Amino acid sequence: MKPRPPTLRDRRRYVLAACAPEYREPDPKTLYYTVLDAATALYGDAATAAMQISVMAGVRGYAILRCRRGEEWRMITACATVTSLNGSRIALHPVAVSGTMHALRRRIRSIPEPSDGEEVMLEGEPYCVRQCSGQNIDLIKKSIKNQKTLYFTQKDREEF
Amino acid sequence: MNFADACMHPYPHGDSSVRRLAHEAAARGYDGIVCVGISPPPDTPVRVIPAAVVAGKTFKDISVQVRRESRSADLILACAGDAGLNRALLSYRGIHILKGVHAAPRRAFDHICARNAADSEIAVDISLQPLIGSRGAARQKVLQCYADILRLQRRYGFRLAISSDARSVLDLRHVRVIPHLCGLFGMEPAETTAALGTVGRLLHPDMPVEVLE
Known part of the structure; x- marks a missing residue:
């Protein structure tokens, strides 16, 4: 399908989430399904579909998530109910919300190898x-x- | 204290030490934590308030425990039971917070309990643990219970306290997220902020104005 022109595209927001324990490097695909499950359990299918959640990147200690503009706090609340990833315990804490990934990447602090x-x-x-x-x-x-x-x-x- | 967590369970009850919990709480925007069953270490970034949880089948059992624990703990948290026990507990000024109302039998916290809580200035605890850790019907039941408590709170004006019931640093959530979690059962952000400040008001209650000369 041909990409839409910029004026017809949905506005997005990017959320930088810090992982705890900090040495965890979340796999984006696994994290996507985990956050989607949490959002569906909390708000239902219709509201979760409207959020348009996706996980853009996962580095050591951080993940960058994307959603539709105006839905960021619902997504962050859903992230707060995530307690495990791949069977091991994890917590996601919001660090910053921005309209570009570039701004969030500057907030990422390098975490040394444990x-x-x-x-x-x-x-x-x-x-x-x-x-x-x-x-x-x-x-x-x-x-x-x-x-x-x-x-x-x-x-x-x-x-x- | 503007933002204090009303109940945490450090090591050995949980898997995190008091100091680690205090560091994490400071990083998550808290300025005080209530920890059960410990003596507070001297060098922590946030104030650590020692507390005790008392539980029992009868009011007599609980009142004995309250008298024993009040020597070492600054705050006494009592576990909710049936409606009769809750009414008795909420008329007794020895306890500060009633916790576990979501786990009590249905209709265990009614309008008489609400009036007693308001008269005795005892706070009712809203634990975030069942909202975060449970799914499906269990979470729906807790949301209904909290919405019911909130309706009574708006009518009778008793205090609410918010706790993470954290047994690990991974159970803590940022202060900015808590109004959104509490918004799931209809709590307004201003009400959440007031509930997070309840611990400070329990430790330093409003006294009658004293005129000095």
Whole structure:
């Protein structure tokens, strides 16, 4: 189909969402279906279709989503109800809304590769320490099944 | 405190430490958090208020727990039960917030409870956890319950408090998103802002004006 002229196109808004944990790099296709499911569960099929949600990009710690202008807060509310992606826990927090992706890309802060450090024992179980940005550390339980993560800070670790 | 989360469950009840929750809460726009079952660490970016959750089948069970916990906790949160228990709890000035109304039996929070809450200045908690974490019929039931509470609040004027019931940093949501989540059951943004400030008003209630000379 021939593209519409710019004056006949729908106006869009782009939303930059920060992922938590910050080292997650969301796959755009999986994130699209997850957000679409959340929006459908919250607002129904008709309202979700009117939002015209799509996921433009996913980089480490961030995702850029697109929707029709005027529907951005509904999409952000739907994103707030996303709790898992591919079976692991995630949260999406809105950072900025803009009419261009270029403006949002400037807001993306580069997140360093998480470094897995030494092992610690907590309540008799071994945890791997993952250093995040700032003072934050994530303790990832070393097991094959039921992988559990604890969210601590360096000061907490000093008090173990 | 303008924006305070009314209930969080740090480690060992949840998977995040108090300090981590406080850092995340500061990043999400809060200036205070109520944490259950801990003593607040000294160096946190937001104020951490120690609290206790009391629950029981009868009013006697709860009043014993309230007397014990009020020595160490600044805020006492009581879990809602049936209508009779809720009426008794909301007439008792030892508790500050009634929580878990969405999980209580149907019609457990009625107009008499609403009047008692307004008279005793006890806040009723709106937990965001069931709105975020549940789907389908379960969420619809919670939305109906909250809309019902809101209708009574507008009639009788008792206080509402908003909590994330977070057991993890991943359960926290930004302060800017909360009015939109509360808008799902008809709460106006101004009402949401007032509800987020309830914890500050519970800790520092309005006192009669004292004339100094």
